[in-house]
Every structure is written in structure tokens, then in C-alpha cells.
Amino acid sequence: MQFHTEFSPEVLPYRIGLNSQIVTIGSCFAEVMGQRLVDAKLTVLNNPFGTIFNPVSISKLLMMALFGTAPEETRYVERDGVWFHYDFHSSLWATSQDELRDKLITCLAHTSEAIRKANFLFLTLGSAVVYRHIDTGKVVANCHKMPGSLFEKYLYQIDHLRDDITRLLKTLHKVNPKLNVLLTVSPVRHTRDTLPLNSVSKSMLRVIAHELTVWNEWVSYFPAYELMMDDLRDYRFYEADLIHPNTQAHDYIFGKFVESAFDPELRDFIAKWAQISKSLAHRPLYSDTSPANRQFLVKLITELETLSKRIDVSAELAEVQGRLEKCIMSNV
Incomplete structure (x- = not known):
């Protein structure tokens, strides 16, 4: 008897390899998956603009980066001595407008590169629901905890969303x-928008994503949303807020992503790196100066040196060599 609908996503037509370079952009789920890729020792620029939910802001920021457009001067806002910009997430802030401008320009240039x-x-x-700044008539990426009376919340029109993302993809290509x-x-549920509106919003995004994969052979879709909604159809896979997927859900979805998106060489490496990561986290139960621990560290260094021919493990090597030197000196 089956108690849930398990499915495995189709293998993606273009596979990620050990030497692939990756950029993640979008909602908090993009950041979570990006960190998993970083932890797997891949080359990743992970969500440089911070959490951006709506496709309108995502498209605008990426177009700004690609065309070298400076942030709009009228979009800076100060709150309690801290400066923000309405086109960026609140994780990008500064104590002066000039400092923030420099930071944002650097972020855009780094992303473009x-x-x-x-x-x-x-x-x-993440969501087709947007917030429009009433005075300027422009959609914001983040309200930065400014008074709600400054904004109008509404569901963005699907044709306009499609046009924005299509224009972005053409530019990227x-x-x-x-x-x-x-x-x-994103499988994160936007319950503040009400569940009915959240369903409409996610449906719009899913339709557009499907259409884009039909029109562009270099665009693929990974069903993280479907995995959460159908395969992991149980509140035990959510955090206490019943909105965000928990670590167990992220583990499961990322495992499906590995099967679907990684080439055989990278999947083999991921398995090896998982074992080495456990060894890196290991600490002896009784004494870190024992002969057994010294032998363990020597073996670990050998494994890391072998991997260093394929990836950068300089930081891990330095840390383990430091532990070994401490072990040796303690026995002198």
C-alpha cells in the first residue's frame, strides 16, 4: 500500500557538471538550493540581490546588471538611519546613500560578470503578487518595512509577466x-496573500514556466513545487510556520535535483564529498592527540589532496593540516 505519490523528475537535457558555473536568482528557495550547490563545492554566485519574489523585479535587476544600468536615484529610501533601495532586498543596506549606491553598483557588475x-x-x-509604490507607480522588490499606505498590493497581469520574462530570456541568450x-x-506558500490568491499566483507562474520551456530548448523546468505539493504532501515537511519547507524537505528535493540535473561524474563526486564532509566534521570522542586521530587526519589529508586535482579544497586542507600539526606538537 502506498501512502504518498512519489515521482522522479525527468532527466534534464543539459546536465550540470563538476566544472559548471552557476548563478541562482529569486526567492528564498533559490538561496537554499544555491547553498546546497555551494556545499557540494560547485562554483556558484548565490542569490546576489537577496530574496526577490516577483518576476517583475527579478527581470528588472538582471536587465540592469546586463546593460550596466545604475540603480534609480529616486528609489533610495532611509529608515532609522539605514539606507535601502526599493529594487533590492533589505539585506543590501548601508548607513549612507553614497555607500549603498557603491555597494549596489558593485553587486550589479559582479552579477553581470x-x-x-x-x-x-x-x-x-516566488509570487505573481506585487507591491507598487503609489507615488512613483513602480513595482518594488521589497517594502523595507515602510508604511503600508505607501504601496498598493495586486496580482500582476499574466501577459505582462510573460512579456517581462520573455524579454529577459532573450537578452540572457x-x-x-x-x-x-x-x-x-518556489514551494514556499504565500499565505499572507490568502490561500486562494496564492493558488492563482503559483498557477500563473507555472503556466509561464511551461510555455518558456516549450519555446526555448535551452530553458528547462525542475518541478520543486510539484515535489513539495504532491510528493511531500504532509505538514511534517514544513517548518513550524507551515509555510516554508523544512530541512528534511530540502534534503529530499535536492536529492531529486541531483538525480535529474547532475551528470554521472558529478553524482559520483557528490557521494564521495558527502563522506569526506562527515570526516571533516568528525571530532575524536576522548583525545584529539591520540595515535588513532593522527592516523585519521593523515588519511583525510590524502583524500583531500586527491580531490584537489579536481576542485578547490585549499581551505579544508589548511584546516585539517592545522589539526594534524597540533596533534603532532602535543606528542613531542
């Missing part, structure tokens, strides 16, 4: 023809 070199862009769409885009719809 990474995208031009990348093999994959992991793009997560022109700038970097080798770039493959992996679309996902």
Missing part, C-alpha cells in the same frame, strides 16, 4: 548563448 561566464542560471519564481536556464516555482 558571473552570468556572462555561467553555464546555468537557476531562476526561482544574446549575452551568453551557452547559458542554460533552469526555472522553478
Whole structure:
């Protein structure tokens, strides 16, 4: 008897390899998956703009980065001595407007450089519900805890969303023809928008994502949303807020992503790196100066040196060598 509908996503037509360069952009789910890729020792620029939920702001920021457009001067806002910008997440802040301007310009330039070199862009769409700044008439990426009376909340029109993302993808492909885009719809539930409106919002994003994969062979879709909603159809896979997937859910979804998106060499490496990561986290139960621990560290260094021919493990090597030197000196 089966108690849930398990499914395995189809293998993606373009596979991520050990030497692939990746950029993640979008909602908090993009950041979670990006960190998993970082932990797997892949080359990743992870969500440089911070958490961005709506496709309108995602498209605007990426277009700004690719065309070298400076942040709009009228979009800076100060609250309690801290400066923010309405087109960026609140994790990008400064104590002066000039300092923030420099920080944002650097962020945009870094993102542009990474995208031009990348093999994959992991793009997560979170919500079709947007907040419009009433005075300027423009959609904001983040309200930065400013008074709600300054904004109008509404569901963005699907044709306009489609146009924005289509225009973005055409620009991305022109700038970097080798770039493959992996679309996902975030499984995070936007219950503040009400459950009915959340369903409409997610449905719009899913329709657009489907259409884009039909029209562009270099655009693929990974069903993170479907895995959460159907395969993991149980509140035990959510955090206490019943909105965000928990660690167990992230483990499961990322495992499915590995099966679907990673090439055989990378999957083999991931398995080996998981074992080495456990060894790196290991600490002796009784004494870190024992002969057994010294032998363990020597073996670990050998394994890391073997891997160093394929990836950068300089930080891990330095840390383990330091532990070994401490072990040796304690026995002198």
C-alpha cells in the first residue's frame, strides 16, 4: 500500500557538471538550493540581490546588471538611519546613500560578470503578487518595512509577466548563448496573500514556466513545487510556520535535483564529498592527540589532496593540516 505519490523528475537535457558555473536568482528557495550547490563545492554566485519574489523585479535587476544600468536615484529610501533601495532586498543596506549606491553598483557588475561566464542560471519564481509604490507607480522588490499606505498590493497581469520574462530570456541568450536556464516555482506558500490568491499566483507562474520551456530548448523546468505539493504532501515537511519547507524537505528535493540535473561524474563526486564532509566534521570522542586521530587526519589529508586535482579544497586542507600539526606538537 502506498501512502504518498512519489515521482522522479525527468532527466534534464543539459546536465550540470563538476566544472559548471552557476548563478541562482529569486526567492528564498533559490538561496537554499544555491547553498546546497555551494556545499557540494560547485562554483556558484548565490542569490546576489537577496530574496526577490516577483518576476517583475527579478527581470528588472538582471536587465540592469546586463546593460550596466545604475540603480534609480529616486528609489533610495532611509529608515532609522539605514539606507535601502526599493529594487533590492533589505539585506543590501548601508548607513549612507553614497555607500549603498557603491555597494549596489558593485553587486550589479559582479552579477553581470558571473552570468556572462555561467553555464546555468537557476531562476526561482516566488509570487505573481506585487507591491507598487503609489507615488512613483513602480513595482518594488521589497517594502523595507515602510508604511503600508505607501504601496498598493495586486496580482500582476499574466501577459505582462510573460512579456517581462520573455524579454529577459532573450537578452540572457544574446549575452551568453551557452547559458542554460533552469526555472522553478518556489514551494514556499504565500499565505499572507490568502490561500486562494496564492493558488492563482503559483498557477500563473507555472503556466509561464511551461510555455518558456516549450519555446526555448535551452530553458528547462525542475518541478520543486510539484515535489513539495504532491510528493511531500504532509505538514511534517514544513517548518513550524507551515509555510516554508523544512530541512528534511530540502534534503529530499535536492536529492531529486541531483538525480535529474547532475551528470554521472558529478553524482559520483557528490557521494564521495558527502563522506569526506562527515570526516571533516568528525571530532575524536576522548583525545584529539591520540595515535588513532593522527592516523585519521593523515588519511583525510590524502583524500583531500586527491580531490584537489579536481576542485578547490585549499581551505579544508589548511584546516585539517592545522589539526594534524597540533596533534603532532602535543606528542613531542
